[in-house]
Amino acid sequence: MQSYAENHWVAPKSGAVVIASAVDGRVVATASSEGVDFGAMVRHARKWVARRCAR
Numbered sequence: 001m002q003s004y005a006e007n008h009w010v011a012p013k014s015g016a017v018v019i020a021s022a023v024d025g026r027v028v029a030t031a032s033s034e035g036v037d038f039g040a041m042v043r044h045a046r047k048w049v050a051r052r053c054a055r
Helices: 038-053
Strands: 003-005 008-010 017-020 027-031
Touching: 003 038
Parallel strands: none
Antiparallel strands: 003 008, 017 027
16 A cells, blocks of 8 residues: 655555454455655655644
């Protein structure tokens, strides 16, 4: 499963974990935060909020 970060989709690089259905336990997706730059996400969010509040 890809992550939407900093206005674009980021594909996981490795370390994916299985996400199972809460209903029947079947695998519905795999996901990983590998490759997501959390510092860059915070900077992006701060800039976005600053632009929104400046209006």
